[in-house]
Each structure stands twice: as C-alpha cells, then as structure tokens.
Amino acid sequence: MEEITKPLTGLEKEEEYFINMGPQHPSTHGVLRLVVSLQGEIVKHLDPHLGYIHRGIEKMCEKDTYAQIIHLTDRLDYLSAHMNNEAICLIVEDVLEVEVPERVKYIRTIMAELQRLNSHQLWWACMGMDLGALTTFFYGLRDREHILDIFEETCGGRLLLSYNTPGGVMYDLHPNFQQKVKDFIKYFRKKLPEYDRLLTGNVIFQNRTKGIGILSKEDAINYGITGPSGRGSGFSCDIRKKYPYSAYPYVKFNEILREEGDSLSRYKVRIDEMWESMNIIEQLIDNIPEGPHTAKMKPVLKLPAGEYFQRVETSRGELGVYIISDGAKTPYRVKFRSPNMCNLSVLDHISRGAKIADLVAIGASFDFVIPDIDR
Amino acid sequence: MKDLWIYDFTSLTAAIESWLESTFPPFWAVTFEMVIIGLAFLLFYALTGLILVYAERRICAFMQNRLGPNRVGPWGVFQTIADFIKLLMKELVRIKEADKFLFNLAPFIVIIASFMAIAAIPFAKGLHAIDFNIGIFYIMAVSAMGVVGILLAGWSSNNKYSLIGAIRSGAQIVSYELSVGLALLSVVIFSGTLQLSEIVESQADAWWIFKGHIPAIIAFVVFLIAATAETNRGPFDLAEAESELTAGYHTEYSGIKFAFFFLAEYMNMFIVASIAVTVFLGGWMPLHFWGFESFNHIMDFIPPVIWYLGKTAFVIFLMMWFKWTFPRLRIDQLLTLEWKYLLPINLVNTVIIAFLTMMKWHF
C-alpha cells in the first residue's frame, strides 16, 4: 500500500458540502447568491455573495438633482417605491422648510399604505410558494392586481411609481381613486381571512415555520433588524409610531409586536400589518382635505450645506436616507440605509443548524428584495 | 343486455386468443398476443399521460383562478401534445463528468417500473394483461422499483441538488412503502386473496370502503397519503422541491429524458389511483346500495370501464387537490408523519381488521 506522504490540505481535512443557492435559484427571489455549507441537509454556515444587481445608485445620486434622485429610489426596494420616494421628498421639504399641503400628506400616507399592502400581498404569495403551496402565489397576485390598477390610474406606473416630487405629488388623485380604494378594502377584507384558512392555519405550514429561525430581541437590535421582521422578535421599531411623518400623526393604529421571533411570528406580523394598513387607509380615505396637490417649489432645489437624515418605514423595515449637501444642486453624498441589507446580515446567524427547507422558509419570512441589498 | 362485450371482456379476449391460436403456430400466437397487448398498453400509456398532464394543468389553473392552457386547439387540449413535441426536439444536454451510462439508464428504469405495474391492473371484467395470483404484491414490488431510477438519476447527474433530491426520495420511499403495504394488507385480510380480480369480485355486493367499517376508511386515507408520498407528488414532492432543490433529481435532465420522468410521475399517479380504486372502491364494480334495487339496476347499465376510469379520475383529482393546496413537508416531518402517525395507526388498524375478519363482523 502506498503511503500518503503529502500533508493534508485544509480542503481534505474538512470536506464541506457546499451548495450555491443562487444567483439563479427559485427561492432567493432575485440574484442573491448564498454559499451554503451543509452537513447532510443541515446548514452549517452560509455566506451571502452580492453584487449581481449592483447599479451604483448612491454614485448616480451624486450626479442627479434632488428631483431626479426620486426616480432612482424607486429602484431600490421596488415593492416600497412610494415610501422610498417619500424619504427624499421629506428631507428636501424639511430642510427647505416648505409647507406641504395637508392633502399631500394624506395622499402620501394612503399611497404608502396601499404600497405596503401590495408588498405584503406579494410576500404572502411568495412565502407560500417557497414552502411549496403554489396556489398562494396566484391568490396573492390576483389581489395585488387591484392595487396595481389603482396605482396605474392615479400615478401612471404600476410598480415604479415616481409619484412623489419634492413639495407634493406628481398629479392630483384620479376622480375614481377614493371609490376604488374603498371597493378594494371591502374586497380585501373578505379575501384576507381566506389567506388564513388556506395557509396560516394549515398544520404543515405551522410545523414548517413554528420555532424555525428564532431571532431574539437582543439579536434583532444588535443586527439592526427592522420592519416586520424585527417586530416579530418584539423589537419596537415602527418609524410610523416612533417618528411619525406625513399623515401618520392623524391616524390611530397599532404597532404589531410579537415576542416569539420565529418565522411564524414574522409571518403573523405581516398578516396583521395588512389589517392595520387597511384600518389606516379607511381612516384617511374619506377625509382627504381639498387643496393643491403640490406646494410651490423653486425650479432648482438646493439644500444648504449640511447633513440630513430621514427615516421612513418601508414595507420591509426602516429606510434611512443620509444626505450630505455642499450647497450645490446635487447632493455631495447620498447613503441609503436599506432595510434588506441589515435583515440579510442576520441570515447566517439564525439559519445555522436549520435544514435547507428551513433556510428557504426563513428567507421567505424575511422577505428580501435583492435590488435593495445591492443598490 | 348484460352479455354485451363492454360489460364483460372475458369472451372478447378469449375470442381473440382462440383466433390467434387457431391461425398461427403456438409460438407466433403468443408473440402476436404480446405485441398486441404491448402496443395497446403503449398507446394507453401515452394517451393517459397526455390526458393527465392536461387535466392537472387545467385543474390547478381553475383552483388558482386562472384559465390554464387555452391556446393550442379548442380549450387548449392539444397543449400537452405540443409540449411533448417540444420536449422531443429539445437538445439532450450532455453533463460534464456525469456517469453517462447510469445517467441515461435512470429515466428508463423509472418509466419501465411504472409500465410494468400497469400490466396487472384490472380495467374491467376480463380486461387485464395478466391476472397474477399475487397481483397486489407484484404491483407493490414493481412500482417501488422506480426509486432505483430516481436514486441513479440523482447520483449520476454530478449535481449536488440532484443528489440531495435522490437521497430524500430514497428515505421517503423506503418508509412509505410500509404504509402502502399495510394499508393494502387490510383489504387483503378482508378479502382473503392477493389476486386483484378476486378482490374486485369480492366487492360485487359493496365496496370494501363501505363494508369494512371505519378501519377500512382509515386504511383508505392512509393509503391515499402514503401513495401520494410514494409517487413523489406534492405535498410530498421533496425529491423535486422546486423552491429548495431547483428540480431535485431531474435537474440535469432535458428533452425526452426529462419527459420520461415527467410521464412516469403521472403514470405512477394513475397506478396508485387504480390500486386504490381496485382495492378499496370496488374496481370496476358499480355503486350499489342495499335496498335501492332500481337504483342499483340503473348503476349496472353503466359499463365497468367507465366505472373504473371514473373512480380513478376521482382519486387522481383528490391527489391533485392535495398538491395544489398544501405546502411541502420538510424531510424530518415527512419521516415523522410516517413513523409516528401513519405506521402506528396502520398497525393498530390492521389488528382491528384481522379481529373483525375473524369474528366475521364485516358485511
């Protein structure tokens, strides 16, 4: 027998079974690449590899005026396009001390909540699909279509709205808007219990998500997990409550908090948020004050030199926009604190020891949107 | 009326056989007989596959508020044929560093296993290729062979996803074979025979699911669950698990080889549905109720083949309904379901059935 003389290299010592989940993988919803190290089916470690859709939005923002940045923010987290737009507008209005008409505030809030509903519907659809219940995907998209139609009628876009402008909104509401939103709420209040019957209560679904991917409150804060994912761990991080903006001070709503911190609790937070969003819209939709849809703005917007930060609550968590201005018409530096990036950072921590199937469930419960991570 | 050939195929098949034997020498007569049956089954196989694929797509579309295939032909009925042509013309991708022989062999094992199983299924009185006296045993043995093909496919593809899928499938089938066997055993105990035709005959007065009290219903439900698992269909499609393993064991297959796996999946579904029908739902026997003579008489007029296909379609529909409603199980939950729930229930159930049969308490 031949003796092994060559010293063992690191690779031979611990043979790890690596799997590349992504960049083209059905459950990563985009071009996220997770290098997963496995032991049998159990995840030992995972490493996110990013950049497949990196467009350098922060660099592009440095060349654009404040009005032009808005259309770029659409493309961060495309499922919260409206909230992303709003963040930039709020900074500009706040710094330039523009008096925004009440009507605009109402419109923005209603739109943001519709966007949140829309985003959560898509998330619900994909969550079911990731767990193997394909039918949920079609139900979610079917109901989402109503919101997209409402958007299309008023904003002209279905996904990338670009509806906000500094000082107001692009167009006034469409005359049909109020009626359509009311019809939709009526419709969706009937459909949402169906979601529960189909998926939430299902014993297979419960077993797949309960106790999977437990994230403690301390970890949630330490990792900076915000949005429904953070609130599923009991981290009270709703910007709408903490630092209300637009018309949120005028409405009564609950911040959904759950203590369990597992995939199921993140799921339930989102389902409950859909109910809350409908409550918010219902409180506002009948009381939209009359008035102009935009404040008078100068044609060229220049922010005085300084640093500005604005936080808004998008469908996936807290979006922070950090603008450094040197007084020119374009910002000196724009940084987007994207919620998905922070949420992704915890994936390795909580999916260790879980199975591949659990990893898919955990990923679905965090609801990643990859363009927001890559920017 | 009852002597018409569509009600009893015995005389028809006997006539064909005697004609063959009288015209040709014995060797050729057997050969021709085999060829005819082979062709008939091949035709049946292809046709059923096409219909089932179409049906699945339509049914799931309706459940999902969609139209489903509606472009090729009226109501899209030729969609599957178009798909089949597409699959035929697709390039067979050669996988680098794959085990070529096993890679090519695997789809054939899978499809042959399902093909062999059809042979023993009684479609109507006198309409079956071969009437084994150990029919149930034969079908179970042969249909379980398909997993070898799946394991080979996963192993030889040189793909990590495929391997995981294949291993999952192995674990799944090894455990669920037990439940299938035990569930079928309950009716074997009732009827006292392994021969499929005799099991059907024993249900002439009423189906076993009605005759066997609650234990028979439990056995039927267990069989349905286990059989769904055995065919690797949702919610037990862990071997494919498209959201986890992209396509599991057949990730690397393309063209006609993929079509074989695809077809075999649907045929397996048909086979387990036919076993369920034959064993629990009276095979080709019409529905009878005690005391409704006129109703029973009307039921008798419906040809047995229709009865058989109708019942099979119903069971297949149930399985499709499962697939398009439930999320997928995780591998450990799958095994838990088998070893902690189905198997104990089944064992107790079998004992009860043995007791019932001993006391002659069944109808």
Next chain:
Amino acid sequence: MNGFINYIKEIIQGVTTLLKGMSVTGKYFVTSSKTIVTQKYPENRKDLVMYDRFKGEVIMPHTDNNKHYCTGCGICEINCPNGSIEIIARTEEVDGKKKKVIDKHIYHLSMCTMCGLCVKTCPSDALAFGQAFEHAVFDRKQLTKILNKPGSVLTKEIKE
C-alpha cells in the same frame, strides 16, 4: 393516557386544518367560471384601454393641422436624469425677430425610466405620456424616436 388523547387530538386538528385549506381551493375550483381573472391578452387588444395617465412612452401631441407646442427651450433635456431627450434646435428669423425652433426632438425610449420629469417641467405642456405599451422591436435603433412630426411647426395658440 393523556398523551394518547393529545395524540388523537393532534391528528384531528391537523386534518381539520388541511380540510379547511382544501375548502378554499375547492371553492375556487367549483366557482372557477366566475372567479377567473386572467385576461386573454393578444385577443383582447382591441378593447384593452390603458388608463389616461399610464406612462407608456413620451409623446408630443400635435394639433390637427400638424402643429406642436414645443418651443425648444430644452428644459426637458436638462431635467431628464438619463439623457434620453436630445433637442436639436435652430434659430429662425420670423418677422424680424430671432426665434429658436426645434429641428428634431429626439427621444430615446431605450433609456427612459418614465420618471415623468420632462412632462411635468415642460413650460408649454408640449410633452405628454402616450398609452402605447407594446414597445418590443428587433432593432434597438428603432427605440430612438423623433417626437415632432415631419413638417410640423410651433403653434401660437395657447393650450387650454
């Protein structure tokens, strides 16, 4: 014994939830003829009307006698974040006054992100959004469009 009861309970509860789920899909299967939402797209092209504000592409509306409202000021070009608008203008002498007149208003649909800034900022409302959405072409060059129609001139009427 307690464990056994729980075991049975668990099974019954589990099966109930499964049946609940099946009732949802089953309901849609039975009522499918009413609930189907799919649009048959190429067939319904004739009666498919997009909303007025739908941002399909940027167009320049012309009056019946081939006149447009574009003065060639170039504000849209400045405001466009992607450089999808180019204006080629020339100066003409009309009634002894020098006037800027557009030669070509070039619009690169392939670069446009439909942000709406050009339409919003246009001082003479010369631009608008068109509702066409079937933009697929075989050659990318076809996506570069000249918005002003050949021979069209600036109208003096004020758009109401």
Next chain:
Amino acid sequence: MDNAKLKELVTGIVSEASFEESKQFLTVTVSPAQLHQLLKSLKERPDTSFDFLFCISGVDIQDKLMVVYHLESTAHGHKIVLKTGTENREKPEMESIVDLYKGAELHENEIFDLFGIVFNGHPNLRRMFMPDDWNGYPLRKDYVDEVNIIDLS
C-alpha cells in the same frame, strides 16, 4: 439623556472630541483610534445604552475618508452620530466594530468594497459588490471609470 449631558459624558470617555449639534442629531467627531473604545462604553453604559446602530456610511471628504455611525438607544430613545476620519486616503484603516454590533458586518464590507477602508478585526472582509479583482473604489470622488460610467453632463 439630552445632548448636553451626552456631550459631557463623551468628553469624559475620550478627551479629544469635537461636537456639532444639528436639528436632528448631536454629532461627535473622534479619532479612529478612540472610536471603538467610545462605542463600547456608549453601548455598555446603562444610562446611554446605544444598542441600535441604524446606519453606517462611508463618506469621501477630499483629503480623507470618513465613516459615520448613527446610533440610537432603544431603551432611552436618544440618538447620537459618531464621525471619524481615516488618517489618509492611501492606506485608510479603521477598527472594526463587528464585535459590538454584529449587524455592522455587511456594512463594513460594503464600505471596504466601495471606499477601500480596511476594517481591522473584521471577520470576513471581502469585496462584496464588485468583483474580487476590481481596481479602485467606486464611491470615492476621484474614481474614474471611462468604460462603465457614462457622464451625461
């Protein structure tokens, strides 16, 4: 804790710190060597307990590179902004804070990728968005890429 008290406290921990107060935040500028120590005590002291690091940004300020930390306390609700600049542009180095805030891992990776600031003590510092063999750091102001960046102006 209000800004005045925070100021006092920070001066107690690190000697050389300059303060700036805007409408939103109290901004503290410290040297990179003192940053980790300051963050550690700010996080661990019960009366400050800045446990939520909600933003880390890299900024290129011509002569040097700057990293900005936005901190918030979930218990007390007060906020603080820490700024620190690297010594030079050629070999910018900083101490990693991943041991304090695990969520900083990807952000520091991003800053390394786009600004080239090396974080000592980071568990897995790599180019996250750009390819591994990419030259230059795109978000720096002096970055030129004639092929991929189309200058519209």
